[in-house]
Amino acid sequence: MAISATVIRAKISIADMTRHYYQDHHLTLAQHPSExxxxxxxxxxxxxINAQEDLQFTKGLSTSDEPEIWLKDLTDTIELWIELGLPDESRLKKAANRSKHSILYCYDEKSFDPWFKKMESKLPKKKMDIFKINDEDAKNLESLYARALDLQINIDESEIMITDNNTHKTINISVVKVN
Incomplete structure (x- = not known):
């Protein structure tokens, strides 16, 4: 018998001072059994970080033809392709070729440097921004996990403050490459 996805419900109130974006989002996420x-x-x-009206989660891990998150226009053109982790070269090329812009959020510090050394010359020269989340911040973020989330997220440049009813965490995102 196959293990089914876990349903996560999240209410996130975003105050992004950098982009002047202030909005509540009620989201339903499917947590794949391997995620x-x-x-x-x-x-x-x-x-x-990238929230806007038509930004959507995709099937993610369950399909190789879609990113984790995307923004499509009315003609079905992929405006923004958001990827996570340390993907292989073909995945990065697909992101750059199929979208107008792509963003990669890397995590797992001990694997990042060898991956980046190997991939640096193969990375798309245009249309891709790369950011890194350090292990301590990733663990801080993970500590907020629940099947029902109610989070206030304040973004100011690369510093992100996340608050739930009991805790306050600060996450910093490092810029690796921006086009």
Missing amino acids: NENRLMIRLLAFA
Whole structure:
């Protein structure tokens, strides 16, 4: 018998002072059986950082033809492709070729440097921004995990403050490459 996805309900109130975006989002996320809590929370964070009206989660891990999150226009053109982790070269090329812009959020510090050394010359030269979340911040984010989330997310440049009813966490995103 196959293990089914876990349904996560999230209410996130975003105050992004950098982009002047202030909005509440009521989201339903499917946590794939192979997706750990850390990765799901990073996926939610990536959504919050890039939030806009038509931004959507995709099937994610269950399909190789879609990113984790995307923004499509009315003609079905992919405006924004958001990827997580340390993907292979073909995945990065697909992101750059199929979208107008792509963003990669990397995590797992000990694997990042060898991956980046190997991939740096193969990275798309245009249309891709790369950011890194350090292990301590990823663990702080994971500590907020629950099947029903109610989060206030304040974004100011690369510093993100996330608050639930009991805790307050600060997450910093490092810029690796921006086009």
